[in-house]
Amino acid sequence: MASNQTALVIGELTDTGSLDSITGELLAAASRVADSIECLLLGAGATEAGQQAIQLGATKVHASEDALLTNINVDAMVEAAHQAASQINPTIVLVGKTLVGRDLAPRLAFRFDVPLVQDCIDIAVDGEQVVATRPVYGGNALAKIACSKTPQVLTMRPKTFDPLPADASKSGEVVQISLNIDASVQRVSQVERITEEQEGEKLEEAKIVVAVGRGIADPANLPAFESLAKTMGAALGASRAVVDAGWLDHSYQVGLTGKSIAPELYLTWAISGASQHMAGCTNAKNIVAINKDPECNIFKESRFGVVGDWEKVLPGFAAMLSEMGVA
Ligand SMILES: Cc1cc2nc3c(=O)[nH]c(=O)nc-3n(C[C@H](O)[C@H](O)[C@H](O)COP(=O)(O)OP(=O)(O)OC[C@H]3O[C@@H](n4cnc5c(N)ncnc54)[C@H](O)[C@@H]3O)c2cc1C
Incomplete structure (x- = not known):
């Protein structure tokens, strides 16, 4: 050049x-x-x-x-x-x-x-x-x-x-x-250093990200997605709504005011796909969305989508992974 x-x-x-x-x-x-x-x-x-x-x-x-x-x-x-x-x-x-x-x-x-x-x-x-x-x-x-x-x-x-x-x-x-x-x-000095314990894949580097949105309705539902992420060798991510609700720490947030990611697969559950969320994942190679609203924006950005209630889709999805031998 x-x-x-x-x-x-x-x-x-x-x-x-x-x-x-x-x-x-x-x-x-x-x-x-x-x-x-x-x-x-x-x-x-x-x-x-x-x-x-x-x-x-x-x-x-x-x-x-x-x-x-x-x-x-x-x-x-x-x-x-x-x-x-x-x-x-x-x-x-x-x-x-x-x-x-x-x-x-x-x-x-x-x-x-x-x-x-x-x-x-x-x-x-x-x-x-x-x-x-x-x-x-x-x-x-x-x-x-x-x-x-x-x-x-x-x-x-x-x-x-x-x-x-x-x-x-x-x-x-x-x-x-x-x-x-x-x-x-130097106007600041380090008083203490606390290293956050990180289990599994780092969100910014992960090849697969499983992300959850407000539509999962209750933080009690998070373990099911943590378990799915672990099974798939994925990192867990979230929308800001989930983070603002205090269900997950800000370090999980994907988007304009969160992290930018570029995984091979971005598997989203009950995320609407607001532009501020999509700003953090436009470089994902494949977006797959599960959402009960066929009109929601995330389907416009997804390669594959399932219109349905996550509670009904997740068990079948997990069973399919198990059948495919994904431990
Ligand atoms: C300046 C600014 C910066 C922002 N930065 C970010 C950011 O960095 N990241 C970010 O994510 N957002 C950001 N936001 C917020 C953003 O505009 C949205 O409010 C947010 O992304 C919505 O999160 P959500 O999709 O989880 O929730 P909602 O928009 O409430 O969507 C929930 C979705 O779940 C679906 N759903 C509900 N129940 C079920 C079910 N049982 N099964 C399946 N689907 C279901 C609904 O159909 C809906 O589509 C920002 C906003 C502003 C103004």
């Missing part, structure tokens, strides 16, 4: 210091608009993870393992990203719409006095400009946005871009970037 754009991807690392999947997605997005794709990796493990970023499309990686750079210290991350972007001078900066990215990107844009385009699901070059596409009005319309100021700072919705296949033959530089981060920038 020949363009005059240079991209800086603000990559992310997992708690164990390996490359977080959002980094590959951002590199793939950057490859649509720029030849030169530089990647910033901050925190313990950045240098080693840099090679992986090269294989996924970065032309150069800037790493810093400064001890202040941890995911909970976004103050230091913003300072680092600002210093790095000032040195690298990209035309666009891509940030994940993640817990860290949502905190970092607006503050970075503010420091450069440029607009921030949030929650982008596509980017393309149009003449001299990068045009970003993002859902608006709760996902009911798409807006195309170009900014005249640079660097153009964008947050990209997770699971919208498939990472490029890792190419082990690719070589590129991983350099230590010189940053001057003073401990005084």
Whole structure:
């Protein structure tokens, strides 16, 4: 691709210091608009993870393992990203719409006095400009946005871009970037760290997701779906109505204000398919819906659907799985 754009991807690392999947997605997005794709990796493990970023499309990686750079210290991350972007001078900066990215990107844009385009699901070059596409009005319309100021700072919705296949033959530089981060920038400190116990598949990474909506009527019905998810090797997800009712924690929520997922199979039970819910699963390869209302929106988005009461459908579905030898 020949363009005059240079991209800086603000990559992310997992708690164990390996490359977080959002980094590959951002590199793939950057490859649509720029030849030169530089990647910033901050925190313990950045240098080693840099090679992986090269294989996924970065032309150069800037790493810093400064001890202040941890995911909970976004103050230091913003300072680092600002210093790095000032040195690298990209035309666009891509940030994940993640817990860290949502905190970092607006503050970075503010420091450069440029607009921030949030929650982008596509980017393309149009003449001299990068045009970003993002859902608006709760996902009911798409807006195309170009900014005249640079660097153009964008947050990209997770699971919208498939990472490029890792190419082990690719070589590129991983350099230590010189940053001057003073401990005084840090305005928060970690008091305690509580790691949520996670059983089974992680919702964002699962190949199969079984999701429940308000139509399951009672949290007492949840175990049946947890058991189904376990049988299918799936993660459990939910609509916001279920989460707002306190039946499941927010970490289960799929949608505009929840998680974005891209499973091979998204099996929904008694979810109406509001646009805000569908915003989180538009990249699911196959949506299968069970709902008693033939007019509900989710059937418009589904590959297969069953019009019926979930209480009647579920036993037969489970029996069929058992017959098929799905343990
Ligand atoms: C700014 C904003 C952000 C939002 N973000 C999100 C988000 O991230 N995720 C999200 O999910 N929502 C989100 N919402 C809320 C969204 O608009 C819907 O209200 C929500 O998704 C509805 O959840 P639901 O489908 O479970 O419930 P309902 O819309 O109440 O649907 C329940 C469905 O169950 C079916 N049903 C009932 N009984 C049975 C039965 N026995 N058998 C089979 N089917 C049955 C009904 O026909 C119905 O279709 C957001 C809203 C706003 C305004």
